Amino acid sequence: MSLLRRLLQVVYVLILVIIVGVIGYMFLEDWSFIDALYMTIITISTVGYGEVHGLSTGGRLFSIFLIVGGVGVMFYTVTAIVQYLAEGYLSGVFGRNRMKGKLSKLSGHIILCGYGRVGQEVAHAFKREGAGFIVIEQGPEAFAKAAYDGYLCLQGDATKDDVLDQAGINRAKALVAAVGGDADNIYITLSARGMNPRLLIVARATDAETESKLKRAGADRIIFPLHVGGRRMAVSATRPLVVDFIDTTMQIHDRELVLEDVKIDADSPLAGATIDEGQRHLRGAAILAVREGAGSILTNPSPETRLEPGDELVVIGTREQLRLLEGSSPEKTGPKSG
Numbered sequence: 394m395s396l397l398r399r400l401l402q403v404v405y406v407l408i409l410v411i412i413v414g415v416i417g418y419m420f421l422e423d424w425s426f427i428d429a430l431y432m433t434i435i436t437i438s439t440v441g442y443g444e445v446h447g448l449s450t451g452g453r454l455f456s457i458f459l460i461v462g463g464v465g466v467m468f469y470t471v472t473a474i475v476q477y478l479a480e481g482y483l484s485g486v487f488g489r490n491r492m493k494g495k496l497s498k499l500s501g502h503i504i505l506c507g508y509g510r511v512g513q514e515v516a517h518a519f520k521r522e523g524a525g526f527i528v529i530e531q532g533p534e535a536f537a538k539a540a541y542d543g544y545l546c547l548q549g550d551a552t553k554d555d556v557l558d559q560a561g562i563n564r565a566k567a568l569v570a571a572v573g574g575d576a577d578n579i580y581i582t583l584s585a586r587g588m589n590p591r592l593l594i595v596a597r598a599t600d601a602e603t604e605s606k607l608k609r610a611g612a613d614r615i616i617f618p619l620h621v622g623g624r625r626m627a628v629s630a631t632r633p634l635v636v637d638f639i640d641t642t643m644q645i646h647d648r649e650l651v652l653e654d655v656k657i658d659a660d661s662p663l664a665g666a667t668i669d670e671g672q673r674h675l676r677g678a679a680i681l682a683v684r685e686g687a688g689s690i691l692t693n694p695s696p697e698t699r700l701e702p703g704d705e706l707v708v709i710g711t712r713e714q715l716r717l718l719e720g721s722s723p724e725k726t727g728p729k730s731g
Contacts, residue, residue: 496547501564507529509572657703664701683707
């Protein structure tokens with residue numbers, strides 16, 4: 394039983410004792426309501442004041458009953474109230490201190506704004522991938538759900554700069570704006586972009602007209618959950634093997650194959666190599682696509698295509714093959730544990 398529920402029950406019992414005391418004195422001694430209430434309160438609180446009026450034998454016996462039953466309830470009520478206030482205050486202080494300590498250590502993490510149905514799926518995917526992230530949620534119920542699920546979370550309005558600052562936006566590598574309203578996602582994107590120009594921002598949208606506004610606000614990726622769900626259902630019906638392959642490489646927790654994107658830095662073993670040389674270095678992993686600098690994605694690149702620092706690759710292979718790239722680029726997203 395929670396402390397608050399126990400406290401409420403004790404208060405109900407105390408009120409019941411007071412009601413019984415008032416009725417008893419009014420019935421046995423024929424006192425007024427005020428006299429009966431006053432006598433009841435000074436009796437169960439043991440303040441030591443004298444009797445309001447002289448008591449009959451029945452009134453004295455009733456007072457004995459009221460002292461035995463009421464004084465214990467009164468003291469227990471006071472104790473419960475003090476305990477509730479003390480535990481609530483201390484847990485709040487310690488909770489805030491723990492949160493501040495964890496937030497101060499975050500770096501290269503992802504900020505997830507919103508823990509609705511979409512946000513929950515995003516968080517579960519982050520957990521499977523072993524990605525470090527924090528959830529920002531304003532609603533009490535959704536915030537409690539995020540905390541219950543075991544995620545690092547911050548209660549507040551993600552459209553506010555101070556809340557984003559508490560979430561370590563200047564040290565974050567990405568932000569996902571997944572709150573319910575398009576207007577809020579636009580505002581979050583605008584604030585986040587202004588606070589961290591290097592941040593990768595992925596924003597949720599429900600209306601196609603919102604896409605251009607999100608782009609102007611600074612979103613790098615715009616996702617329409619309904620469109621994505623519809624396309625997946627269509628592909629599942631027309632090309633089920635393709636969906637099974639994607640599930641194998643992207644969604645299975647203990648998968649053998651890993652599909653990752655890798656950014657080539659100057660010290661990468663792939664810098665200056667051709668696709669063919671890079672694949673030999675990766676010992677069988679396949680380079681599926683290349684983005685040269687800030688250009689468009691080149692799918693099925695030629696084996697003679699030369700890789701340069703700043704290029705990004707989409708690679709598929711086993712964890713052992715992709716582990717050859719570990720340490721070559723601090724910005725690469727994989728391979729991830731999970």
